[in-house]
Amino acid sequence: xxxxxxxxxxxxxxxxxxxxGNVITVKGPKGTESVEFRNEVKVSVADNHILVEPNSDDxxxxxxxxxxxxxxxxxxxxxxxxxxxxxxxxxVGYRANMEGSNLNMALGYSHPVLVVPPAGITISVExxxxxxxxxxxxxxxxxxxxxxxxxxxPEVYKGKGVKYEGEYIxxxxxxxxxx
Numbered sequence: 296x297x298x299x300x301x302x303x304x305x306x307x308x309x310x311x312x313x314x315x316g317n318v319i320t321v322k323g324p325k326g327t328e329s330v331e332f333r334n335e336v337k338v339s340v341a342d343n344h345i346l347v348e349p350n351s352d353d354x355x356x357x358x359x360x361x362x363x364x365x366x367x368x369x370x371x372x373x374x375x376x377x378x379x380x381x382x383x384x385x386x387v388g389y390r391a392n393m394e395g396s397n398l399n400m401a402l403g404y405s406h407p408v409l410v411v412p413p414a415g416i417t418i419s420v421e422x423x424x425x426x427x428x429x430x431x432x433x434x435x436x437x438x439x440x441x442x443x444x445x446x447x448x449p450e451v452y453k454g455k456g457v458k459y460e461g462e463y464i465x466x467x468x469x470x471x472x473x474x
Contacts (some may be wrong), residue, residue: 297361300336303344303449304368307375312340319367324373326415326431330370332363345371372433380440382426386455389447390423400424402447402457410443416417 308311310323319338320329332338335356337348338381343455347364348354369462372378384391384400391400398410398418412418416430416439430436440459458464 296359297364298350298362300347300349300357300360302364303346304364304371306340306343306345306371310371310375312315312371314338314340319370321367321370323371323372328370328374328431330363330366332367333359335359336363336369338363339384341362347424362406366458369433370431373433377429377431378433380428380436381460382428382440382443383424383460384424384457387452389457391420391426392423393418393420398443400443400446400457403455404447408446410439410446412439426457436472 304333310321313320317334318329319329320327335350336359337350339346341347344366347360347367347466349360350464362405380467384402389402391398393399394409396418398412398420400408400410402408403453410418415432415433416428416435418439419429421427428436428440428443444457444459447456449458449462449464451465454464454466
């Protein structure tokens, strides 16, 4: 049995949970999220907690037990608090700004890089070099942040590019450092 799956998920105030068949829908102040779970697990709501229980004791069911408990917990946290990823732009002349809801970045290419956020994701720019990606779905927020980072990943010689806030870039010595 999964250790993570055993923990009940507390439902915060202001969050509604509805189970219909194999779909759990969580509605909160930030939005609505749905998680479709498999038949190997049973999901129930009891006195302000969501319980996820396995239907058998085999290894695969134990893994799915922990997975679906985490997915449901992320949905509850997402509609209550939301998720956020912060990115930093490093480099001379590298900058970002918003054009409506779209992100426009100058990353050293001959053309501007335009990123259109998917539904449910909001992007904001602080001080031309700090980008914030917010949303209710943890996976989508991470995917959009990784997509933005992928437009110009940080390089190892000068550290220029788009990186996550607090990310450590291992630097290499260039030709001059070779002796």
